[in-house]
Amino acid sequence: MSLKLGSLITAKEILSKQDLIFSSRTIVDGIRACQHYEFGMPWIPVSPLWRTLRKVRNTHIFVIRKLDASQYLRRNKIQELIVNVGKSSLKGEAVNIGQAAFDATINLLSKTIFSMDLVDPNSSIAREFKETVCDIMMEAGRPNLADYFPLLRKFDPQGVQRRMTVHSDKLLNLFGSMIDERLQSRKSRDLTTSNDVLDIFLDIIEGEELNKTHIQHLLLDLFVAGTDTTSSTLEWAMPELLRNSQALLKAKKELEEAIGKGNPVEESDINRLPYLQAIIKETFQMHPAVPLLLPRRADSDVNLCGFKIPKGSQVLINVWAIGRDPSIWDNPNSFIPDRFLGSEIDVKGRDFGLIPFGAGRRICPGLPLANRMLHLMLGSLINYFDWKPEGEISPNEMNMEEKYRMAVHMATPLRAIPLLV
Numbered sequence: 001m002s003l004k005l006g007s008l009i010t011a012k013e014i015l016s017k018q019d020l021i022f023s024s025r026t027i028v029d030g031i032r033a034c035q036h037y038e039f040g041m042p043w044i045p046v047s048p049l050w051r052t053l054r055k056v057r058n059t060h061i062f063v064i065r066k067l068d069a070s071q072y073l074r075r076n077k078i079q080e081l082i083v084n085v086g087k088s089s090l091k092g093e094a095v096n097i098g099q100a101a102f103d104a105t106i107n108l109l110s111k112t113i114f115s116m117d118l119v120d121p122n123s124s125i126a127r128e129f130k131e132t133v134c135d136i137m138m139e140a141g142r143p144n145l146a147d148y149f150p151l152l153r154k155f156d157p158q159g160v161q162r163r164m165t166v167h168s169d170k171l172l173n174l175f176g177s178m179i180d181e182r183l184q185s186r187k188s189r190d191l192t193t194s195n196d197v198l199d200i201f202l203d204i205i206e207g208e209e210l211n212k213t214h215i216q217h218l219l220l221d222l223f224v225a226g227t228d229t230t231s232s233t234l235e236w237a238m239p240e241l242l243r244n245s246q247a248l249l250k251a252k253k254e255l256e257e258a259i260g261k262g263n264p265v266e267e268s269d270i271n272r273l274p275y276l277q278a279i280i281k282e283t284f285q286m287h288p289a290v291p292l293l294l295p296r297r298a299d300s301d302v303n304l305c306g307f308k309i310p311k312g313s314q315v316l317i318n319v320w321a322i323g324r325d326p327s328i329w330d331n332p333n334s335f336i337p338d339r340f341l342g343s344e345i346d347v348k349g350r351d352f353g354l355i356p357f358g359a360g361r362r363i364c365p366g367l368p369l370a371n372r373m374l375h376l377m378l379g380s381l382i383n384y385f386d387w388k389p390e391g392e393i394s395p396n397e398m399n400m401e402e403k404y405r406m407a408v409h410m411a412t413p414l415r416a417i418p419l420l421v
């Protein structure tokens with residue numbers, strides 16, 4: 001069978017070939033055979049030089065490892081989230097869960113990379129930064145006719161590319177001034193080095209492996225890819241738990257037994273919290289932050305599950321539909337973390353029923369960092385506080401409709417009141 005541009009192989013069609021999906025590497029091989037848009041996030045306008053820079057993938061991985069290794073900062077950021085939620089709790093105020101998680105994630109990245117608080121409400125740079133990241137998320141999630149009819153690309157009929165360029169340039173310029181400032185202070189004699197990720201980059205610049213433009217784009221990739229995805233996952237986990245009181249109670253009991261009520265969750269605790277892990281997996285299954293995996297483009301004619309994908313076509317993988325497919329999951333529309341207890345299924349790209357981070361050679365390099373952050377944030381939020389939705393609505397009346405930004409968010413953001421346990 002030959003597929004024309006714009007045709008769709010539904011998740012069901014692909015997954016009905018269970019033997020191919022689960023017991024062979026065919027899909028991964030297919031994904032490997034379909035080249036990604038060279039390097040860098042495909043929707044962000046980047047220089048041709050950047051696209052051909054083969055070191056980018058390795059540099060992403062290198063930087064994210066640095067972020068991941070920064071346990072001290074990560075712990076402090078989670079503490080900051082808890083302190084902020086604690087303040088709302090004392091005032092009896094509701095917390096916008098998605099927003100709180102977004103701020104915590106963006107701040108973790110900015111503190112680790114630049115040693116700067118980029119969500120400080122009193123700083124105008126911080127406000128501009130956050131607004132611009134949000135604008136990019138909105139634009140990235142906007143359906144664009146030019147993606148479906150490539151001939152329209154150069155006319156950009158909805159102005160998506162134009163606006164995206166404006167927002168991206170704003171952020172790139174901001175990163176550019178931060179780099180210049182740091183270069184300046186590194187020249188001054190009385191410099192005390194920050195020893196953050198930016199310093200590591202600048203050491204590499206001095207070794208001429210990367211230039212300033214590369215670093216600006218790399219930072220853009222990290223902020224765009226890392227913030228909305230992580231925060232939207234937490235935004236979905238919380239209402240699912242509020243609607244499923246049995247699961248919430250079970251998670252609280254596990255936390256109480258493993259680390260004691262009202263204590264922070266540490267990295268080393270995660271392995272002892274199988275139910276918390278199951279909750280995160282179940283959230284990924286029902287609410288994958290990136291519902292259509294980044295497009296691949298076939299470099300040559302590729303045969304995938306009996307379908308011929310002609311050279312040059314785009315292939316999108318519908319992760320959302322995979323998670324809701326009854327031929328893969330029992331009761332796929334019900335939140336049942338218990339299904340993962342005692343199961344070997346994980347999110348590392350080996351089990352094709354659950355690939356929220358992608359699979360193959362372009363799998364998300366932020367997977368370990370995001371996964372740990374999520375366990376620390378969600379575990380701490382439910383171990384420190386009891387939660388009730390704002391207003392008179394019962395958890396079952398909460399609006400669970402979805403809205404697409406860069407990641408999928410709640411159409412009506414969850415606002416819930418934290419009560420100290």
Ligand code: HEM
Nearest residue numbers: 225226229230289290294356357358359362363364366370
């Ligand atoms: C829950 C959180 C996250 C989810 C669900 C997620 C998901 C994904 C997915 C599906 C992809 C595309 C993979 C593919 O095409 O096969 C991706 C790519 C990427 N992610 Fe994540 N991600 C998350 C968090 C992060 C974080 C925290 C960072 C870094 C700070 C990050 C950095 C990246 C980068 C740089 C890419 C592009 C990789 C490339 O082009 O090769 N992600 N992510």
